[in-house]
Amino acid sequence: MPYSRFSGSLTSPKVDVVIDMGNPFLNLTVDGFLKIGAVAATRAAAEDTYHILQKGKGRVFGLLQLKKMCKEGAYWGTVAGLYVGTEYGVERIRGKRDWKNAMIGGAVTGAIVSAANNNKKDRIAMDAITGAAVATAAEFINYLT
Incomplete structure (x- = not known):
């Protein structure tokens, strides 16, 4: 009886954007905002693309979808930046990680x-x-x- 197996590893590409604000607190906060904001905007774009394709009426990606992407990205980026900054501040105050x-x-x-x-x-x-x-x-x- 034939036998086969898959061996290997899957890795995702790592994209890192570094913006030096001159302060580790600000660096982490902006980094969290940008990364999670980009994920949220991408999710909104994928969701809208799915709905456009599902309706099948030949609609194109428009300003309403772009506005939704920006709002989602800004909202979730702000939440992530707030969390990362707060966690870093607590770590600095407590002196423990x-x-x-x-x-x-x-x-x-x-x-x-x-x-x-x-x-x-x-x-x-x-x-x-x-x-x-x-x-x-x-x-x-x-x-x-």
């Missing part, structure tokens, strides 16, 4: 984003807890890999 920095950064980011969306106190607290849980889980998963 551990999962607690991610937890505090996630909680602060969740609370600020929720408050900026004019949510009530209960919702802000729930979003802070969710932000802390997601950031802490991501930190633990990152540690395992």
